[in-house]
Amino acid sequence: MPPRPRLPARTARLRFTVLYGGLFLASGAALLVLVNLVGLPMSRTEPAPGPSDGGTALDQAQEHVALLQAQLADVHATQSRQLLAGSVLALAVMAVVSIVLGRVVAGRVLRPLRTITAATRRISADNLHERLAVPGPADEVKDLADTIDGLLARLEGAFAAQRRFVADASHELRTPLATMRARLDVAVAKPEPVPAQTLTLADRLRTDLDQVDRLLEGLLALARAQHGSLPDAAAIALGDLVARTLDARAADLAARRLVVDDEGVQDGVRTVGSVALVTRLVHNLIDNAIVHNRDGGWIRVEAVADGRWARLVVESGGDLLDPAQVARLGRPFQRLGADRTGSGEGSGLGLSIVAAVAQAHGGGLDLAARPEGGLRATVRLPA
Numbered sequence: 001m002p003p004r005p006r007l008p009a010r011t012a013r014l015r016f017t018v019l020y021g022g023l024f025l026a027s028g029a030a031l032l033v034l035v036n037l038v039g040l041p042m043s044r045t046e047p048a049p050g051p052s053d054g055g056t057a058l059d060q061a062q063e064h065v066a067l068l069q070a071q072l073a074d075v076h077a078t079q080s081r082q083l084l085a086g087s088v089l090a091l092a093v094m095a096v097v098s099i100v101l102g103r104v105v106a107g108r109v110l111r112p113l114r115t116i117t118a119a120t121r122r123i124s125a126d127n128l129h130e131r132l133a134v135p136g137p138a139d140e141v142k143d144l145a146d147t148i149d150g151l152l153a154r155l156e157g158a159f160a161a162q163r164r165f166v167a168d169a170s171h172e173l174r175t176p177l178a179t180m181r182a183r184l185d186v187a188v189a190k191p192e193p194v195p196a197q198t199l200t201l202a203d204r205l206r207t208d209l210d211q212v213d214r215l216l217e218g219l220l221a222l223a224r225a226q227h228g229s230l231p232d233a234a235a236i237a238l239g240d241l242v243a244r245t246l247d248a249r250a251a252d253l254a255a256r257r258l259v260v261d262d263e264g265v266q267d268g269v270r271t272v273g274s275v276a277l278v279t280r281l282v283h284n285l286i287d288n289a290i291v292h293n294r295d296g297g298w299i300r301v302e303a304v305a306d307g308r309w310a311r312l313v314v315e316s317g318g319d320l321l322d323p324a325q326v327a328r329l330g331r332p333f334q335r336l337g338a339d340r341t342g343s344g345e346g347s348g349l350g351l352s353i354v355a356a357v358a359q360a361h362g363g364g365l366d367l368a369a370r371p372e373g374g375l376r377a378t379v380r381l382p383a
Contacts, residue, residue: 012106012110012113013103013106013107013110016102016105016106016109016110017099017102017103017106018102019102020098020101020102020105020106021095021098021099021101021102021103022098022102023098023102024094024097024098024101024102025091025094025095025098028090028091028094028095028098029091029094032087032090032091032094112134112136112141112145113141113144115132115134116132116134116141116144116145116148119132120132120148123152128152128155128156128159129156130152131149131152131153132145132148132149132152133145133149134146166220169216169220173216174213174216177209177212177213177216180205180209181206181209184202184205184206184209187202188202215349221277221280221349221353233272233273233274234272234273234275235270235271235272236270236271236272236273236275236278237268237269237270238265238269238270238271238282238303238310238312238381239265239266239267239268239269239303241278241279241282242262242265242282242286242301242303242312243262243265245279245282245283245286246260246262246286246301249286249287249290252290253290253299256290256293256295256296256297257295257296258290258293258296258297258298258299259297259298259299260298260299260300260301261298261299261300261301262300262301264300264301264302264303264304264313265301265302265303266303266304266305268305269303269304269305269310269383270310270383271310271361271381271382271383272382273360273361273381273382274357274360274361277357277360277361278357278361278381280353280357281353281354281357281358281379282312284350284351284353284354285312285314285354285377285379286299286301286314287350288314288316288350288351288375288377289314289315289316289375289377292316292318292375293316293317293318293374294317294318294319297316297317297318297374298316298317299314299315299316299317300313300314300315300316301313301314301315302314305383306380306383307383308382308383309363309380309381309382309383310380310381310382310383311378311379311380311381312378312379312381313376313377313378313379314376314377315370315374315375315376315377316374316375317370317372317373317374318373318374318375319373319374320369320373321369321370321373321374321375322369323368323369326367326368326369326375327367329351329352329367351365351367351377354377354379358379358380358381361381361382362381362382363379363380363381363382364379364380365377365378365379365380366378366379366380
């Protein structure tokens with residue numbers, strides 16, 4: 001079925017053009033009507049002359065006057081037709097001129113709004129310090145620009161406060177965790193015999209502290225990916241990063257007897273971005289495939305260049321997943337039931353961090369449930 005032709009968008013400039021053109025055309029038409037009304041001959045009906053007894057000379061004079069009147073009426077009729085034809089032609093020319101003038105006037109009226117729109121689109125979370133600063137008289141357009149500048153100032157303050165909170169939380173929350181861990185080590189390292197229950201409790205507390213530490217680290221990484229800049233941007237070889245990640249996870253892979261297929265990782269696939277954030281992205285993808293998998297299962301990794309994108313794909317086996325629930329895994333703290341988090345190693349932030357890092361680099365994350373069971377995660381990053 002052939003695609004339907006797209007109708008032109010009803011922009012404000014088109015509406016102003018129609019409005020101004022209609023006003024110009026109406027005023028021109030009214031002016032031409034007035035000209036034609038004023039230019040019409042004022043004819044008077046005079047009684048026909050009766051029989052005259054004045055003789056032949058008077059009859060001849062009356063006939064001559066009647067002839068002159070008839071000629072004058074013909075001249076007036078011809079002039080009226082010419083005036084009407086000229087009016088129609090002038091009205092057609094006026095219609096074209098009205099549309100052109102309407103478009104020009106609409107463009108000049110909307111030029112400040114286009115400037116405001118372009119500047120607002122250019123300003124993002126990384127350059128909220130910029131302002132529109134529209135010059136000109138104190139009219140409605142300048143009021144709108146000043147309102148947007150005030151909104152940008154409040155947004156800049158909110159983003160700055162959030163970044164300060166992330167920096168402060170990184171220090172303030174890690175310090176008590178380290179203190180608690182040190183106190184546990186001191187408690188179990190005393191010379192006198194430590195009760196078995198105390199050792200068991202210490203092990204459980206260490207596990208809980210590790211979980212809190214991972215959660216804190218995930219929250220900080222998520223905040224940096226969503227609202228931070230990319231100061232350490234550099235060229236990154238995805239193949240080398242995947243290989244190093246798999247080597248670092250060799251013990252976990254062996255513990256769960258997982259078979260890794262990395263034949264799809266091509267050499268020379270590179271992206272440009274934050275080394276720390278992209279490394280965290282790859283680690284989270286591999287960790288998610290390891291944790292949420294079956295013992296004795298498999299993992300397939302691909303890294304290919306696809307036009308202007310570098311595409312990283314991580315597939316894993318497992319149970320059948322609900323596609324509607326899989327679509328929500330890119331949000332923070334979204335999980336697919338206790339069977340996927342029963343190990344206690346997940347914080348519900350892994351894939352949300354992946355999505356945030358990909359978006360911070362101008363890419364994206366696509367999650368899909370495999371028909372045979374398991375998950376397929378595809379990350380697009382600029383090549």
